[in-house]
Amino acid sequence: MTLRELGEFGLIDRIARAAARRGGSGAGVVLGIGDDAALLRLRPGEQIAVSTDACFEGVHFRLRNESPRSIGRRALVANLSDLAAMGARPLGCVLALAAPPGLAVRTADALVAGLLDEAVRHACPLVGGNLTRASEISLTITVIGAVARGRALRRDAARAGDRVFVTGTLGGAALERARAERGRGRIRRVAVPRLRAGRALSALAGRGRVACIDVSDGLDADLAHLFEGRPLGAELAAARLPIPPGFRAACRRAGLDPEALARGGGEDYELLFTLEPGAPSAARLARQLGVRVSEIGRVVRRPAAGRAPAPPGWRHF
Amino acid sequence: MTLRELGEFGLIDRIARAAARRGGSGAGVVLGIGDDAALLRLRPGEQIAVSTDACFEGVHFRLRNESPRSIGRRALVANLSDLAAMGARPLGCVLALAAPPGLAVRTADALVAGLLDEAVRHACPLVGGNLTRASEISLTITVIGAVARGRALRRDAARAGDRVFVTGTLGGAALERARAERGRGRIRRVAVPRLRAGRALSALAGRGRVACIDVSDGLDADLAHLFEGRPLGAELAAARLPIPPGFRAACRRAGLDPEALARGGGEDYELLFTLEPGAPSAARLARQLGVRVSEIGRVVRRPAAGRAPAPPGWRHF
Numbered sequence: 001m002t003l004r005e006l007g008e009f010g011l012i013d014r015i016a017r018a019a020a021r022r023g024g025s026g027a028g029v030v031l032g033i034g035d036d037a038a039l040l041r042l043r044p045g046e047q048i049a050v051s052t053d054a055c056f057e058g059v060h061f062r063l064r065n066e067s068p069r070s071i072g073r074r075a076l077v078a079n080l081s082d083l084a085a086m087g088a089r090p091l092g093c094v095l096a097l098a099a100p101p102g103l104a105v106r107t108a109d110a111l112v113a114g115l116l117d118e119a120v121r122h123a124c125p126l127v128g129g130n131l132t133r134a135s136e137i138s139l140t141i142t143v144i145g146a147v148a149r150g151r152a153l154r155r156d157a158a159r160a161g162d163r164v165f166v167t168g169t170l171g172g173a174a175l176e177r178a179r180a181e182r183g184r185g186r187i188r189r190v191a192v193p194r195l196r197a198g199r200a201l202s203a204l205a206g207r208g209r210v211a212c213i214d215v216s217d218g219l220d221a222d223l224a225h226l227f228e229g230r231p232l233g234a235e236l237a238a239a240r241l242p243i244p245p246g247f248r249a250a251c252r253r254a255g256l257d258p259e260a261l262a263r264g265g266g267e268d269y270e271l272l273f274t275l276e277p278g279a280p281s282a283a284r285l286a287r288q289l290g291v292r293v294s295e296i297g298r299v300v301r302r303p304a305a306g307r308a309p310a311p312p313g314w315r316h317f
Numbered sequence: 318m319t320l321r322e323l324g325e326f327g328l329i330d331r332i333a334r335a336a337a338r339r340g341g342s343g344a345g346v347v348l349g350i351g352d353d354a355a356l357l358r359l360r361p362g363e364q365i366a367v368s369t370d371a372c373f374e375g376v377h378f379r380l381r382n383e384s385p386r387s388i389g390r391r392a393l394v395a396n397l398s399d400l401a402a403m404g405a406r407p408l409g410c411v412l413a414l415a416a417p418p419g420l421a422v423r424t425a426d427a428l429v430a431g432l433l434d435e436a437v438r439h440a441c442p443l444v445g446g447n448l449t450r451a452s453e454i455s456l457t458i459t460v461i462g463a464v465a466r467g468r469a470l471r472r473d474a475a476r477a478g479d480r481v482f483v484t485g486t487l488g489g490a491a492l493e494r495a496r497a498e499r500g501r502g503r504i505r506r507v508a509v510p511r512l513r514a515g516r517a518l519s520a521l522a523g524r525g526r527v528a529c530i531d532v533s534d535g536l537d538a539d540l541a542h543l544f545e546g547r548p549l550g551a552e553l554a555a556a557r558l559p560i561p562p563g564f565r566a567a568c569r570r571a572g573l574d575p576e577a578l579a580r581g582g583g584e585d586y587e588l589l590f591t592l593e594p595g596a597p598s599a600a601r602l603a604r605q606l607g608v609r610v611s612e613i614g615r616v617v618r619r620p621a622a623g624r625a626p627a628p629p630g631w632r633h634f
């Protein structure tokens with residue numbers, strides 16, 4: 001059966017029922033799917049964090065390279081990662097789904113099931129949305145989160161001399177994508193949004209200086225974003241870049257440059273952050289954040305260059 | 318110049334500068350465009366209202382029928398209308414813009430300028446967004462609003478015997494669209510989201526029963542949404558349907574059925590609401606809501622039919 005046969009309201013019903021089965025409400029939800037707007041609640045002393053991210057067929061995914069369920073999972077993870085990078089906890093999300101009328105209902109079901117997998121895992125219920133026909137499939141998700149007043153992890157906090165850290169490893173997502181684009185394997189890896197680590201950093205932000213961004217465009221590109229419009233840069237120790245086990249060998253087999261992938265590849269969704277010189281060691285931070293942490297360099301003064309020159313990350317136009 | 322030449326980050330800069338020039342911040346904005354997420358604040362006793370709505374080329378608009386500025390305006394109005402229908406006040410919005418790389422920068426500028434026109438008018442600043450390439454232009458907007466706890470205008474409040482009201486007039490948007498589709502004139506009319514009326518109804522909701530929805534799909538379709546899943550319907554007095562001045566004559570000239578347009582046409586973005594039998598008269602409500610109000614019928618009991626049979630409003634698949 002196709003979406004044309006099922007109809008818009010039939011699909012809305014299916015999505016609403018699937019969301020309800022999988023815990024459509026949560027502690028922050030006052031009113032979920034089915035009204036003109038959803039209603040969410042904050043705890044005292046909290047502010048709203050909001051971020052939107054789009055996932056388009058042919059740009060962010062290809063159906064031949066990846067299961068629809070994985071696409072749905074990755075779409076929400078990209079959004080949750082933005083909340084993590086602010087130190088926020090998720091309250092809920094809304095999905096604007098666009099698809100051709102000829103799309104199989106089971107494909108739409110699987111896209112939504114993937115989104116709900118991550119929604120359940122990270123307590124970010126689907127509370128509303130929009131459906132429209134279009135010539136390409138796209139999932140545009142907006143996440144709403146909550147963060148204690150004054151504890152959000154803003155990009156503009158870094159100063160010269162601060163130390164640069166990153167969670168997890170870099171390059172794995174780019175390697176898998178590069179292989180899939182060459183017809184060698186499918187994309188199966190779904191990053192883990194670093195929500196717990198972000199909240200732990202948010203607690204540190206109450207006591208010292210923390211700047212944070214998630215690595216969605218690639219390390220070099222996201223470093224440039226972190227310092228944008230300010231006369232700062234980073235000196236990185238290339239040997240300290242954390243890469244997945246077996247990464248160099250896998251890159252060599254695929255004819256790819258491991259350093260270029262680790263620095264330029266996006267979608268690892270690790271947290272890239274800076275702390276004051278007197279901050280804890282990477283080992284101690286790892287315990288506090290519940291994830292591997294590597295110290296990879298230092299913030300330095302640099303002549304203001306306006307917009308950084310073409311970083312090697314994702315480019316959209 | 319095209320988006321390909323300008324680049325993604327060039328376009329982000331342009332949009333951020335335009336938003337800043339036109340009042341990018343507002344009373345509810347803690348942190349606007351430029352970080353992983355925007356930060357917004359509520360007043361004590363308020364809850365978050367969130368709604369998302371997509372506007373796709375070829376479905377919701379055609380560049381040959383309408384100026385890009387009007388498209389941008391209508392895209393935000395559709396979202397603001399959802400906040401109005403909940404009785405919420407706007408805090409801010411985020412825009413996920415998708416466009417082909419060959420699009421002229423001046424077209425993208427005009428789309429955004431239109432959105433900002435309405436953002437300024439209704440105190441709903443643009444606080445973040447996302448850009449991606451796609452084969453069609455689309456604007457997917459999510460609005461965040463605030464509503465006092467217990468005062469949101471929910472759809473499920475109506476009971477048999479309640480009176481049915483609508484603000485403004487119906488059919489005008491559908492007539493203009495039908496004419497434009499036949500190559501007779503362009504779409505110039507931008508609806509006014511009934512935010513003030515929604516807040517006035519929200520105050521009434523503190524003292525009595527109010528159900529509310531905005532007329533985006535068409536009167537009959539939105540009445541069906543209002544009663545969805547419950548054994549209720551509405552008896553309407555066709556003669557009381559409020560239509561714009563000169564509407565019947567204009568429909569006749571265009572060979573269109575005025576009643577079908579007034580009942581089936583969408584995008585008027587008026588508020589359709591029900592009140593208890595003892596509610597004020599339409600004339601008194603008009604003074605309270607600051608807009609024309611017509612009493613058009615009554616809620617009646619009706620055998621539960623599950624999903625209402627194909628209402629004549631917009632269909633997406």
